[in-house]
Amino acid sequence: MAFDIEMIKKVYANFGPRTEAARKLVGRPLTLSEKILYAHLWDGNACTAYSRGTDYVDFAPDRVAMQDATAQMALLQFMQAGRPQVAVPSTVHCDHLITAKNGAEVDLPAANTESKEVFDFLASVSNKYGIGFWKPGAGIIHQVVLENYAFPGGMMIGTDSHTVNAGGLGMVAIGVGGADACDVMAGLPWELKFPKLIGIKLTGKLNGWTSAKDVILKVAGILTVKGGTGAIVEYFGEGANSMSCTGKGTICNMGAEIGATTSTFGYDESMERYLRATGRADVADAAN
Numbered sequence: 001m002a003f004d005i006e007m008i009k010k011v012y013a014n015f016g017p018r019t020e021a022a023r024k025l026v027g028r029p030l031t032l033s034e035k036i037l038y039a040h041l042w043d044g045n046a047c048t049a050y051s052r053g054t055d056y057v058d059f060a061p062d063r064v065a066m067q068d069a070t071a072q073m074a075l076l077q078f079m080q081a082g083r084p085q086v087a088v089p090s091t092v093h094c095d096h097l098i099t100a101k102n103g104a105e106v107d108l109p110a111a112n113t114e115s116k117e118v119f120d121f122l123a124s125v126s127n128k129y130g131i132g133f134w135k136p137g138a139g140i141i142h143q144v145v146l147e148n149y150a151f152p153g154g155m156m157i158g159t160d161s162h163t164v165n166a167g168g169l170g171m172v173a174i175g176v177g178g179a180d181a182c183d184v185m186a187g188l189p190w191e192l193k194f195p196k197l198i199g200i201k202l203t204g205k206l207n208g209w210t211s212a213k214d215v216i217l218k219v220a221g222i223l224t225v226k227g228g229t230g231a232i233v234e235y236f237g238e239g240a241n242s243m244s245c246t247g248k249g250t251i252c253n254m255g256a257e258i259g260a261t262t263s264t265f266g267y268d269e270s271m272e273r274y275l276r277a278t279g280r281a282d283v284a285d286a287a288n
Helices: 005-026 032-039 069-076 105-116 118-127 141-149 161-169 177-183 212-223 247-257 269-277 283-288
Strands: 056-059 063-067 090-093 133-136 156-158 172-175 190-193 196-201 231-236 260-264
Touching: 005 032, 005 141, 005 247, 005 283, 032 156, 032 172, 032 231, 063 069, 063 105, 063 141, 069 090, 069 118, 069 177, 090 141, 105 118, 141 156, 141 161, 141 247, 156 161, 156 177, 156 196, 161 172, 161 177, 161 196, 161 247, 161 260, 172 260, 177 190, 247 260, 247 269, 269 283
Parallel strands: 063 090, 063 156, 090 133, 156 172, 196 231, 231 260
Antiparallel strands: 056 190
């Protein structure tokens, strides 16, 4: 069973009415990214048609993820908020303070010694405020999120540039600073300039020795390191449908290298298979 399944069901219950209200305001069909954005407005149903790349908008993300280096300041700030628990589901992942040098058998004990004070602090604060805690050695943050927390149509923020990896499972997932994470955990709206949109149609299928990484390297060659700045990159087409969920995640993960706000794919059979394979059949059923 998935984490926070009731929260996910609530998101899906609101999704249709909110996107329909936005569609009427905008006066045209919405892209996937726009549907997710309008479904997560802080004020609920849309009252304004926002201009891409111009208007600043308040959003209500579904969850927060933090890595151990940036979580420290975010949680120190949150402790001043006076809340007994976080307002939205949140997790801390101890991975960045582990130096990969000589192999897990050596590196993990070394990190546990060198950063013991940090890990103990994060574990203690997480336990006090209802935050999920992934101890050192439990996995890399963006992969743990994909395997356990990401869900199609959701919106999340994370204090790690590769939070965008969750776009491979149909999320709008955005990397932020600790102050933004603190605001959302404290129950405050999260402000973002309404992103521009770059649509990329993938045709055909991968063959031979090609992989998903070749796709994003080609895109990066076209857009350059700043071509995606301020925009959500949305992939679609038969080429997208033929790709695995983890392949999609790879492409979204490297979207950070072109400066994109985030990248995402539409929900399809590969995502359903991945959800079921990772023990989240209830999420797949809800998404269907």
